[in-house]
Amino acid sequence: MDVREGFIGSIGDTPLIRLEGPSKATGCDILGKAEFLNPGGSVKDRAAIAIVRDAERRGALKPGGVIVEGTAGNTGIGLALVGNALGYRTVIVMPETQSQEKKDMLRLVGADLRLVPALPYKDPGNYVRYSETLANELAASEPNGAIWANQFDNVANREGHRATTGQEIWRQTDGRVDAFTCAVGTGGTLAGVGMALKEKNPDVRIVLADPMGSALYGHYAHGELKAEGNSITEGIGQGRITRNLEGAPIDGWHRVTDEEALPLLFELLKDEGLCLGGSSGINVAAAMKVARDLGPGHTVVTILCDFGTRYQSKLFNPAFLRQKNLPVPAWLDD
Ligand code: PMP
Numbered sequence: 001m002d003v004r005e006g007f008i009g010s011i012g013d014t015p016l017i018r019l020e021g022p023s024k025a026t027g028c029d030i031l032g033k034a035e036f037l038n039p040g041g042s043v044k045d046r047a048a049i050a051i052v053r054d055a056e057r058r059g060a061l062k063p064g065g066v067i068v069e070g071t072a073g074n075t076g077i078g079l080a081l082v083g084n085a086l087g088y089r090t091v092i093v094m095p096e097t098q099s100q101e102k103k104d105m106l107r108l109v110g111a112d113l114r115l116v117p118a119l120p121y122k123d124p125g126n127y128v129r130y131s132e133t134l135a136n137e138l139a140a141s142e143p144n145g146a147i148w149a150n151q152f153d154n155v156a157n158r159e160g161h162r163a164t165t166g167q168e169i170w171r172q173t174d175g176r177v178d179a180f181t182c183a184v185g186t187g188g189t190l191a192g193v194g195m196a197l198k199e200k201n202p203d204v205r206i207v208l209a210d211p212m213g214s215a216l217y218g219h220y221a222h223g224e225l226k227a228e229g230n231s232i233t234e235g236i237g238q239g240r241i242t243r244n245l246e247g248a249p250i251d252g253w254h255r256v257t258d259e260e261a262l263p264l265l266f267e268l269l270k271d272e273g274l275c276l277g278g279s280s281g282i283n284v285a286a287a288m289k290v291a292r293d294l295g296p297g298h299t300v301v302t303i304l305c306d307f308g309t310r311y312q313s314k315l316f317n318p319a320f321l322r323q324k325n326l327p328v329p330a331w332l333d334d
Pocket residue numbers: 042043044072074075183184185186187188189190234235236277279280305306
């Protein structure tokens with residue numbers, strides 16, 4: 001029998017999909033790792049299980065314990081589902097600006113959801129900072145204790161990607177991968193996959209894909225953490241070098257605007273049947289830039305992070321897009 005063991009056993013081993021339009025347009029193989037097919041619907045299931053298993057091994061997370069995290073949503077969904085499967089309660093702190101769909105999903109799966117105003121990292125009320133405070137309080141008051149998952153600075157996150165996502169990409173391409181690119185939230189995916197591929201072949205190019213509003217492009221290109229503009233994408237963009245990003249083997253960087261990413265998302269849906277979230281659009285646009293840098297005949301891999309339905313009220317909402325002066329899918333434009 002070919003059977004996976006429950007939710008946990010169903011995480012990972014996702015298909016690598018050739019993206020026909022982007023491949024044709026560049027003369028390269030543009031391949032998307034279908035992370036939206038993880039059982040919690042996003043790439044963050046991988047970070048969730050890696051962080052939980054690490055905390056169990058260290059003895060920090062005890063049976064019946066509580067997992068606390070600050071998240072744009074997907075890590076919270078992953079942690080809540082992992083928690084349900086393994087018997088841990090989850091308390092999730094999220095900025096109120098994130099999509100309604102992710103909030104609904106978190107409540108649906110039974111997470112204790114705490115919405116907070118979107119504040120900068122330096123403010124103690126910032127969702128990440130507040131989640132740490134809350135975890136410390138719950139560690140003292142909960143009968144079985146509590147842990148702070150700390151996805152940004154807990155390197156169990158990138159180690160999970162190094163041990164799984166990176167190995168899978170190497171195996172699925174028979175080692176014929178020339179470049180890998182993706183955007184950064186925590187940096188776990190870019191650093192973990194980057195490290196794994198470099199260990200196999202140091203010539204694989206690892207490229208940062210950065211949305212507007214993120215400070216990382218400035219850091220890698222000019223040595224200055226500086227953000228410009230903004231983006232409607234969720235879960236990506238970063239203003240500091242997280243511990244997961246520290247020492248990541250990054251060879252190149254591309255900045256991608258929403259105006260570049262959205263038409264690609266709409267084409268992937270209409271022409272190829274792939275309904276993807278905003279960060280996947282940024283990733284595919286960056287993969288095409290990397291392909292053009294390398295020239296025809298190369299293989300560029302990126303991440304298809306989650307489903308577009310998780311952002312339907314924004315990404316595929318003509319009124320919202322028009323209000324932001326962004327492109328609207330032709331078939332929804334009435
Ligand atoms: N895309 C989406 C939709 C996400 O939720 C995240 C994680 N916040 C990312 C991309 C970025 O992944 P990572 O945290 O591994 O950098």
